[in-house]
Amino acid sequence: MKKYILILMAIFASKAVLASEINSKLQLEQAIKANHGKVIYLDFWASWCGPCRKSFPWMNKMQNKFKNQGFTVISVNLDAKKELAEKFLVENPAEFTVIYDAKGLTARHFKIQGMPSSMLIDRYGEVKVAHSGFFTKKVPQYEEEIQQLINTK
């Protein structure tokens, strides 16, 4: 009897894990699909990461500056606890999509090397540029890369 209960528990646990995996990955996939044809700045962040905090005002600025030219920012939060992410978002409001991935499945999928990490996806859905970290010095370069991808149609 005990054995059966254990087996049942294991099955339920694995199903729960599977469901959450499908969710965060699917959510990201759907968000990218919904913005197909646009240049997408995909950003991975967490509340405990300092440079992420710095990048938020800039990402808001980019979103507002280029959104009418076929550009959008999609961000993935990798906090283990969603409450921490929500607190961060109160302090640093985001004017773009935020997807929650507490288990880091999307990060594992993209083999993220550092925090924050960003990827620039062109209008055809191809990753053109990838950055690890956010450096204030490189901000003009980041913007230029976005501008360049927007201009190539």
Added chain:
Amino acid sequence: MENLFTTVTINKVKKTLLKSSAGVVMLILVSGCANLGVEPWERDLLAKKEMALTSSPIDAALDDHIYFSKEASSGGKSFGGGGCGCN
């Protein structure tokens, strides 16, 4: 004759038991390292202030410099050099 036979089979059983238990131990040891380190996005606890190697980096750097230049000690840290006090 029969006695000898049983001792032989008992020895065989013992051997196979030992082998299988060794196998189990090996399996546990190998799978124990399945998770090596913390992924970059899992560093939330390590990023906390109380997890830093030193509570005040400036203080530590000054101490370091004093040891380096006054006590002729060098090496083991991020720099080499003598104790002439000229650095």
